[in-house]
Amino acid sequence: MRKDMKHVTVGLLGDVFGKSAPSSPLSKIIQNAFTNKEIVISGNDLLSIFPISDVDVARATQHILFGLQNVSHFHYLFYESPQTLISLVHVLTRIE
Numbered sequence: 001m002r003k004d005m006k007h008v009t010v011g012l013l014g015d016v017f018g019k020s021a022p023s024s025p026l027s028k029i030i031q032n033a034f035t036n037k038e039i040v041i042s043g044n045d046l047l048s049i050f051p052i053s054d055v056d057v058a059r060a061t062q063h064i065l066f067g068l069q070n071v072s073h074f075h076y077l078f079y080e081s082p083q084t085l086i087s088l089v090h091v092l093t094r095i096e
Helices: 025-035 054-066 085-094
Strands: 009-013 015-017 051-053 073-077
Touching: 009 054, 015 025, 015 054, 025 085, 051 054, 054 073
Parallel strands: 009 073, 015 051
Antiparallel strands: none
16 A cells, blocks of 8 residues: 555444434334334335444444554444344344
């Protein structure tokens, strides 16, 4: 790598959910499941989703920004294999 080139770090996020992302569609589904004990989905329930909690995003962002790196990186902040919306619903129904 040439000395005059800058280091570039890129972070790609999945579908963020949690208290700091209350307006995301995934957060709304999860919040509704816990508060109202019902899950309402509309549209394609086989939609691919890449859920990641806001807490995990914050930790990963800290690591990306303040970790020791001397080369350019791409950081993928989601699971390699997507879930479907209906699989998330099945997981939520098992949690009480």
